[in-house]
Amino acid sequence: MKKTLLLPLLFTTLLVNSFVGHSQNKQVALTSFWVSKHIGFEQLGGSAALAASIASLSENPDFNLQPVLDNFYKTFTEVYAKNFPFDLVAEDDVIKKEEYINYEGRFNESDDADRSKLFQRYLTPEGYKPLVESLFKGEKSNQMQMVKMFDGSDGVMFVSMGYDFVKKPIPFTAGVRAYVKIKVWNKEGKKVFSINEYGTSKKTVAMVGGIPIMKTETLLPLCESASEKLVADLGKKIKKVSAKAAKKL
16 A cells, blocks of 8 residues: 555656756747848859849749748757757747837848748748847847847847858859858856857759859759758757756856
């Protein structure tokens, strides 16, 4: 009889301890999450013709990176978030906060006038701001504004994905490299950690006169494959960095 009573008691104790431990986890507000449709071209040179071609590509309705964004956000919040030494603040507590809704980024990157249009450069999950880290360390920087806005949290996080053209060994060809930046600041505005990860497409696109062929049916698969490789490798990096960063938050 004593053993029968002991098992439920032991189970209850473990359950309570588990709940208490989880409830004491620190919380970080995910205040920016976006994918840029602009493909960088520093490795290929900075000709005006190339810049114009890339601008036209980003405005092309067929260059649809929304599925990439959706998959990245789902994987990040449902899988990768479990590896952080903190919990993410509930989404609604971030994007439905009146101060957040009314906030305008320091570089006008969060102007929502055309957010519903596909040709907008920054794609975000509904309600999020595509904020860019301010290089200067001041009270008016994007990151410090978020720290103050979510002062009830232990920190804030910015997540972004973008693309660059990269040179390939085969002459007159280029590849696409996807990159992710994840940055967390604590409640004092000090950077806790920064993750920069990359993934490069295996396939290439031909170049004519130093300019990649800007056909969406060619470039979109390259961006998708680079993104898939990046997202697949990112989990390992998060585990390593998170373990070291837990004490800094």
